[in-house]
Amino acid sequence: xxxAIAAQQKVLAAWPEDAKAPDAMFNIASAQDxxxxxxxxxxxLESLVARYPQSPAAASAKQxxx
Numbered sequence: 328x329x330x331a332i333a334a335q336q337k338v339l340a341a342w343p344e345d346a347k348a349p350d351a352m353f354n355i356a357s358a359q360d361x362x363x364x365x366x367x368x369x370x371x372l373e374s375l376v377a378r379y380p381q382s383p384a385a386a387s388a389k390q391x392x393x
Contacts, residue, residue, distance in 0.1 A: 328358040349375055349384035
């Protein structure tokens with residue numbers, strides 16, 4: 328999961344405006360959750376909703392936050 332987080336962070340850093348960027352953030356949150364970092368996952372999901380509010384990933388993030 329740590330390698331997955333690192334790979335997704337590279338995607339975010341290189342292409343922050345790409346359509347896949349919100350998915351990358353959602354994947355990071357999922358990996359953080361799998362590692363037991365619930366607080367980190369929560370923060371990532373909240374950042375995703377704030378940064379990409381209209382994306383399908385943001386809708387999924389809102390569901391997960393609940």
